[in-house]
Amino acid sequence: MDDLTARPLLDSVVISATSEIKRRRERFSARSLVAWQVGAHGNKVELSTFADDVRSALNVRRADIQFTKFHPEDFFITCSNQSDRDAILRQPRLATASGRDESLHGIPARFRYHARLCLEGIPMHARTDEAAAKIIGRKCSIHYVEEYSRRGNYNRTFDLWIWTDEPRAIPRGGPFSLTSADEEGLSMDILLPDLEPHRNPPPSEPKEG
Structure with missing residues (x-):
């Protein structure tokens, strides 16, 4: 087995913004927000408790809103439409929430x-x-x-x-390997009620190529 202690501590990665990434960016920017709890025990609040409180306070149907844990804030909220998201942001009872900002924890970069x-x-x-x-x-x-x-x-x-x-x-050359085909996964653009964690069993044998 490889020596895992030799893994680099930090590295940088550059990827192109594909059409799928652009669609998800537009969707999250229009329909999502981040929320956090106030106080020393805020990060210990259960996701289901927070979700029930928000739905009850704002009178939003379960099928129209999705809640997930989020880091470094506490919760990530996605609405089925932008009007619900805007209505939530106008609510004075939810003062610890803001629209999603992809640059919040990012560092600007320039490629010369x-x-x-x-x-x-x-x-x-x-x-x-x-x-x-x-x-x-x-x-x-x-x-x-x-x-x-x-x-x-x-x-x-x-x-x-x-x-x-x-x-x-940029490498000058190297071997090129194609592995055997995997089963296709689900589309990333699926309806809110279906956005639940999906657990797949780990592979039992090494990947062949």
Whole structure:
């Protein structure tokens, strides 16, 4: 087994904002808010207790609102529509709540280098944005894939443009492995009543590739 004590303490990762990420950002910005408890024992309040209190105080149906634990605040609330979320924020009884702000615990970053990469040796059926993102490494973000590469009109290389602040971190080459297919998971955009924790059994054997 690998020595887990050798894991890096900190690392940075850059990813592209995909259409799914953009949809979720817009959805959470319009319908979600964060809330927290006041006092020394605020973080010990049960999620079900907080949810029942908010539904009762604001007269919101169970099917129209979802509550989850959240860090570093205490609770993350998602409404089925923006009007319910706005009504909650106007309630004086819920003073310890605010609209979701993705920059609250983030650090602004700027990527200075825009580079074109031509990737060789990728099988035709594996020429996807996901595969390219793995190959170029954690310090890069895909800007776009050249249209002729996306359409398969030119197959010698898979050509794309990236943003990065560390061009020296782009690998020169390496092995490329494709694992056996996994069962497809559920869509991330599902209705509120179905957003419950789903526990899958751990794999019993190593992944083959």
